[in-house]
Amino acid sequence: MFFDVLLIGIMVGAIYTLVTIGYSMVYSILKLMNFAHGDVYIFGTFICYTLLEKYQLNPVLAILVSAVLGGILASFVEIVAYRRLRAGQHRMISMITALGAAYVIQNSNELKWGNQVMAFPSILSAKTFQVFGLTIPMTQIIILAIAVGLIILFTLFLKYHPYGKAILCVSEDIPTASLMGIPINKTITMVYFIGGMLGVAGGILYSTSYNAVSLAMGFRGTIIAFTAAVIGGIGSLGGALVGGMLLGICENFIGVYVSSSYRDPITFLLLIVILLVKPTGIMGAAEQTKV
Amino acid sequence: MLTINSLESGYGKIKALFGIDLEIKQGEIVALIGANGAGKTTFLKTVSGLIQATGGTMSFEGQSLNRLAPEKIVNLGISHVPEGRMVFTQRTVETNLQIGAFGRKDKKAIRQDMEKYYEMFPILAERRNQKAGTLSGGEQQMLAIARGLMKRPKLLFLDEPSMGLSPVLVSQIFKTIRELNKTGLSILLVEQNVKKALKITQRAYVIELGRIVHQGNSCDLLDSEQIRKSYLGEV
Numbered sequence: 001m002f003f004d005v006l007l008i009g010i011m012v013g014a015i016y017t018l019v020t021i022g023y024s025m026v027y028s029i030l031k032l033m034n035f036a037h038g039d040v041y042i043f044g045t046f047i048c049y050t051l052l053e054k055y056q057l058n059p060v061l062a063i064l065v066s067a068v069l070g071g072i073l074a075s076f077v078e079i080v081a082y083r084r085l086r087a088g089q090h091r092m093i094s095m096i097t098a099l100g101a102a103y104v105i106q107n108s109n110e111l112k113w114g115n116q117v118m119a120f121p122s123i124l125s126a127k128t129f130q131v132f133g134l135t136i137p138m139t140q141i142i143i144l145a146i147a148v149g150l151i152i153l154f155t156l157f158l159k160y161h162p163y164g165k166a167i168l169c170v171s172e173d174i175p176t177a178s179l180m181g182i183p184i185n186k187t188i189t190m191v192y193f194i195g196g197m198l199g200v201a202g203g204i205l206y207s208t209s210y211n212a213v214s215l216a217m218g219f220r221g222t223i224i225a226f227t228a229a230v231i232g233g234i235g236s237l238g239g240a241l242v243g244g245m246l247l248g249i250c251e252n253f254i255g256v257y258v259s260s261s262y263r264d265p266i267t268f269l270l271l272i273v274i275l276l277v278k279p280t281g282i283m284g285a286a287e288q289t290k291v
Numbered sequence: 292m293l294t295i296n297s298l299e300s301g302y303g304k305i306k307a308l309f310g311i312d313l314e315i316k317q318g319e320i321v322a323l324i325g326a327n328g329a330g331k332t333t334f335l336k337t338v339s340g341l342i343q344a345t346g347g348t349m350s351f352e353g354q355s356l357n358r359l360a361p362e363k364i365v366n367l368g369i370s371h372v373p374e375g376r377m378v379f380t381q382r383t384v385e386t387n388l389q390i391g392a393f394g395r396k397d398k399k400a401i402r403q404d405m406e407k408y409y410e411m412f413p414i415l416a417e418r419r420n421q422k423a424g425t426l427s428g429g430e431q432q433m434l435a436i437a438r439g440l441m442k443r444p445k446l447l448f449l450d451e452p453s454m455g456l457s458p459v460l461v462s463q464i465f466k467t468i469r470e471l472n473k474t475g476l477s478i479l480l481v482e483q484n485v486k487k488a489l490k491i492t493q494r495a496y497v498i499e500l501g502r503i504v505h506q507g508n509s510c511d512l513l514d515s516e517q518i519r520k521s522y523l524g525e526v
Binding site for chain 2: 162165166168169172173175176177178179180181182183184
């Protein structure tokens with residue numbers, strides 16, 4: 001029992017990490033709370049649902065198409081609602097346009113797909129296998145593998161690809177990065193695109209493991225990403241991983257051993273306690289301000 | 292090579308430059324000197340595109356720089372080593388150099404350039420895998436210059452390279468600057484260390500409150516009584 005809960009917790013944690021990465025990267029570059037993040041990922045998940053249910057598309061293809069569409073929507077939101085406000089405007093302004101973008105996408109999603117919980121097709125093998133007398137469901141292992149694989153891929157991209165390094169430099173210092181010849185607008189759009197894609201991947205994995213997709217999961221996604229990013233230390237990849245994992249594992253243990261109705265209150269109590277003890281988050285360093 | 296005519300710019304409604312004329316010819320090393328707040332850094336930032344010009348014209352090798360984004364200007368061949376070094380402190384020395392070569396496709400030549408600057412600044416080679424934030428001020432300045440050179444610029448802007456460095460290091464940096472100029476690189480040096488700047492440059496401009504108030508050969512300015520009084524603290 002304990003092991004089952006832990007395994008599901010780790011799987012959910014890996015999914016949360018995927019959803020958190022895009023949110024956290026955007027924050028680290030622009031110090032902007034991207035309220036539209038969760039609504040973008042649920043849009044991609046709905047697209048995947050339609051492709052699978054209505055058009056019986058091959059699952060791999062369906063996931064790819066919806067991740068790319070999610071990425072495009074995320075970059076579109078950046079170009080339309082945030083870009084013009086980047087230079088010289090108070091951060092509060094772009095936070096409001098972010099909120100506006102979130103509502104526009106959310107309501108469009110609702111018009112198309114409604115606000116009911118729908119059954120998301122299970123696209124993975126339902127087989128189980130035995131290790132040391134424990135029954136392990138194949139689905140969770142595959143989901144975990146995909147999520148971890150994507151996280152590793154993104155880490156390698158940041159570390160070794162010229163544009164990955166460019167993203168890190170832009171998040172450290174935009175003017176100096178532009179003096180290096182890094183195209184700032186293009187780089188930021190790319191961050192939104194990748195963040196949207198990873199978010200959609202997370203959304204699909206989540207929906208297929210719980211066999212459900214609903215409008216409300218979008219808003220919850222934004223909250224999860226925000227919380228995981230802040231607990232872990234906002235702006236860093238390691239922080240997203242630690243925050244996402246902690247949130248996923250805690251949630252599952254509380255849900256099983258206490259009660260699922262206490263899941264959110266206790267989880268968010270944890271957020272408050274962690275931040276009171278370490279305001280920069282678990283992996284976060286104090287932000288350096290220029291004097 | 293670089294021709295600036297009646298350049299005006301500033302920050303929002305506050306004007307900082309009131310019609311600057313300046314020229315740099317191929318292979319020259321030119322100083323721009325002046326007190327704190329005179330507009331030296333604003334001038335460099337305007338030419339490299341970080342601040343939008345509000346009037347006047349700027350051209351580099353016949354190409355207009357007005358309204359170009361910084362990343363376009365650096366690709367034309369003007370590298371700007373900013374005031375305060377501004378290395379990427381969270382990245383390694385090596386990554387800082389690689390980022391300096393952003394957009395270049397000749398991987399082999401990039402590697403060779405990197406080795407060249409490791410040879411020029413051996414301390415950087417020693418620390419190539421350290422985060423740039425762990426370097427001393429002088430080491431960061433060397434890194435910032437090497438990073439600026441990784442783009443293979445035709446013209447190099449140096450904004451106060453001697454700031455906050457010990458006298459020994461200052462001499463070393465100035466020696467490096469002169470050697471770089473001897474390889475054919477054109478340089479615009481912004482300095483508060485007026486004496487040293489005039490000694491290694493051919494020509495100089497003196498800026499005061501956003502206007503050029505003197506210009507001429509550096510050695511003549513060094514002998515000028517007025518310059519000695521205002522900038523060298525001599526009576």
